[in-house]
Amino acid sequence: MDRERRWPDALLTVALLAIGLVGTAPAGVNQGVDAGPGAYPLVVVAALAVAVRRRRPLVTLAVVTVATTAYLVLGYPYGPILLSFFVAVYTVAAYRPVRDAAVAGAGALAALLAYVLFGARSPGLVGLMPVAAWVVVPFAAGVTARLSREAVARNRTDEARRLADAERLRVAREVHDVVGHGLAAIHLQAEIALHLLDRRPEQAEAALTAISRTSKEALDELRVTLTVVRREEVADERAPAPGLDQLPHLRERLAGAGVPVTVEVTGAPLALPVAVDLAAYRVVQEALTNVLRHAGPATAAVRVGYAPGEVTVEVTDTGRGRSRDAAPEPSGGSGLAGMRERVTALGGTFSAGPAAPGGFRVHATLPLREAA
Known part of the structure; x- marks a missing residue:
């Protein structure tokens, strides 16, 4: 990939990493949930995976999905790790064909359903819509960005x-x-x-x-x-x-x-x-x-x-x-x-x-x- 594209991804990774390390504990305090030491390795893994998001979008989404699902199933608070998940879903939709992106997005959504059904802080069935939004919103934004970029190139x-x-x-x-x-x-x-x-x-x-x-x-x-x-x-x-x-x-x-x-x-x-x-x-x-x-x-x-x-x-x-x-x-x-x-x-x-x-x-x- 072109070197000029790597710098924005590196900066985005550093930003997500900093936000995750600094913001996870305050998020837990606001929600009355203890963000134990086990949460931070998952936050770090999800943020670091973003560094290769445009070179390996599917790999990035897979790693971030596993880290995010594990984070939620273990009962850690809703926090900055979701930003990494949003970026990963957006990237797959923006840089992969629609069919591949749809399959990957469906897989990510299915993984998150494990949190809804088996998580330590499971919201129950009422959590289905919010969890689906975590995938659908960035996916729609990514598809829109890709279609717009392709239209500009064609024009x-x-x-x-x-x-x-x-x-x-x-x-x-x-x-x-x-x-x-x-x-x-x-x-x-x-x-x-x-x-x-x-x-x-x-x-x-x-x-x-x-x-x-x-x-x-x-x-x-x-x-x-x-x-x-x-x-x-x-x-x-x-x-x-x-x-x-x-x-x-x-x-x-x-x-x-x-x-x-x-x-x-x-x-x-x-x-x-x-x-x-x-x-x-x-x-x-x-x-x-x-x-x-x-x-x-x-x-x-x-x-x-x-x-x-x-x-x-x-x-x-x-x-x-x-x-x-x-x-x-x-x-x-x-x-x-x-x-x-x-x-x-x-x-x-x-x-x-x-x-x-x-x-x-x-x-x-x-x-x-x-x-x-």
């Missing part, structure tokens, strides 16, 4: 897929516009050059120069745009040239998908070349998409820095950095490789990796000149 996956599909459609339109416009202009200038080549070579030369310029501009734009075809990005609006001015809207979209994003800008904003502006935006966009798809519950921070001759973008998050850094990428330049390709195509530098103290960091520097 995040569906949202990422929908945005990626919408972006592919938008890129197809961009490519059509770039190629269609460029080829139409080149065709027109080529017809003029052929018509004037013999009679007015000076005008034919101008037409050929225009063809050269138009083809270079179209190829530069197409080279940047086609990189997107191999990647899945966060965007679905129809925009001919997205840029850093759309970061607030991107932040809102990610917040709606469950990833809070902050944006910080340093330096005086500059008018960027279209290709640079697009590449910077795409790097931020792809990095935030990776947060959405791979980081788990996380927040993200975007920093844009304007300096003479260059612009830098940095995206950091608080999610699972190592898993994304170590995961192999599909061939064809997707993910981090796709971002690196886009940046280096413009003569920039790119780096990505785990961030301290945790999470992931993507950083790109783009010169404010078109790549040769």
Whole structure:
């Protein structure tokens, strides 16, 4: 299990242990029951079992149920040990399939019925409903939490897929516009050059120069745009040239998908070349998409820095950095490789990796000149 999940369970175990050791005797005083020395080993066992609740939920429930049942059958007072029992039932319901959880919960309830029937302080049949509530309430809460968590995960996956599909459609339109416009202009200038080549070579030369310029501009734009075809990005609006001015809207979209994003800008904003502006935006966009798809519950921070001759973008998050850094990428330049390709195509530098103290960091520097 991930290390970040162990710390909350360890803290919960310490809390239950402290509450059990400190609160059992006062609970006995309030109920007029002596909490003898034999009660405390059972309280300790029940609390310590919680430490592995998410790694071994069924084992945890079994140990806690045995300890709690023995505690009650021996006539010790109702006390903090029931908190450990509640946590164990909740965990099974929250992290195991419904059928497995239901069987385990029924087993725990059956064990507690031994206290109702044979306990030293048995409440009799009137105790059936309270004892059943000790199982039913945490079980219902756990099932609700699990269903909610699964729904959030499905929504995040569906949202990422929908945005990626919408972006592919938008890129197809961009490519059509770039190629269609460029080829139409080149065709027109080529017809003029052929018509004037013999009679007015000076005008034919101008037409050929225009063809050269138009083809270079179209190829530069197409080279940047086609990189997107191999990647899945966060965007679905129809925009001919997205840029850093759309970061607030991107932040809102990610917040709606469950990833809070902050944006910080340093330096005086500059008018960027279209290709640079697009590449910077795409790097931020792809990095935030990776947060959405791979980081788990996380927040993200975007920093844009304007300096003479260059612009830098940095995206950091608080999610699972190592898993994304170590995961192999599909061939064809997707993910981090796709971002690196886009940046280096413009003569920039790119780096990505785990961030301290945790999470992931993507950083790109783009010169404010078109790549040769």
